[in-house]
Amino acid sequence: MEKKDIKKLWRFYTIADYEREESFLNEMARAGWNLTAVGFCRYIFRRGNAGEFIYKLDMVERTESDEVKESYFNFLTDCGIRVVGEFKDWIYLQKRASDGPFDTKNNTYAKLRQVNKIYSFSLRTVCNLLRIFVAIMLVLVLLQVLMSNNAGVMDFCNGVIYSLGISSLIALAIIWVPIINKLRRKVNKLIEDIGVNL
Amino acid sequence: MNTTNNALTEAVYYILLALVDPMHGYGIMQQTATLSKGRVRLSAGTLYGALASLLDKGWIEQLPEEGRKKDYRITLAGREVLEQELLRLSELLENGRNTLNNQNE
DSSP states (O other), X not given: OOGGGEEEEEOOOOGGXXXXXXXXXXXXHHTTEEEEEEETTEEEEEEOOTTSEEEEEEEOOTTSOHHHHHHHHHHHHHTTEEEEEEETTEEEEEEEGGGOOSSOTTOHHHHHHHXXXXXXXXXXXXXXXXXXXXXXXXXXXXXXXXTTXXXXXXXXXXXXXXXXXXXXXXXXXXXXXXXHHHHHHHHHHHHHHHTTTO | OOTTOOOOOHHHHHHHHHTTSOEEHHHHHHHHXXXXXXXXXXXXXXXXXXXXXXXXXXXXXXXXXXXXSOEEEEOHHHHHHHHHHHHHHHHHHHHHXXXXXXXXX
């Protein structure tokens, strides 16, 4: 494979921007660049026939057992779908365009299923991060209580609690609040489209 | 028995319909596309999730495996659900037709 037939691009998409990420991959495929591997913000394409493949993102949580994953992957293979990349909890699906689309265009149920999966995953992630945060803070407070006669330890714990603790909490909020909000709006919009509220 | 008493989604309806004959996953997708003349296309993810929950409800069953592909078939309970759904759909259809035809006369 010659070097000019390989293209490596950097792109950043948050978990809430999976639709934009899908569009990006499909645009590349239409221009003849087929996704072959995925890493952190990194996409590797190989030159191929323009419009031969279409792409879609799916989520399979890392916490799922190997059997569940294997059974799902086998099922996808049977459906003519190849998993071309895996990154964290995402899998990148490739299908021949001539075999038809991944699902009905504008299928609200399918979209809701996908975004709900991502939304609950994001909420769980934030809860887990908060749990870790609380655990670390509790350890530090406990340490302060136990070592209250040691000024060095007191200062260290105070420093960590006030600087690192607060800044990581702020970082958590800045990163995750917009993502959760965006996903929640998507979920609500789709629920409205289905007509549950009618 | 359809215990939830809800309308079936198009996906579930077509899956159950396809499984009147034993079939594997990809067959269900093709059958659905054919029956609906390409209007309804089940995504692999949708179908995989739906098959799992239909198995769970006992509306379909898995046949003994031959090779790697898994075959499924509708159960008696599944047939019952499908028949209930047909009754519901005929009611909708009949009322719709009657109302609109009366208005046109």
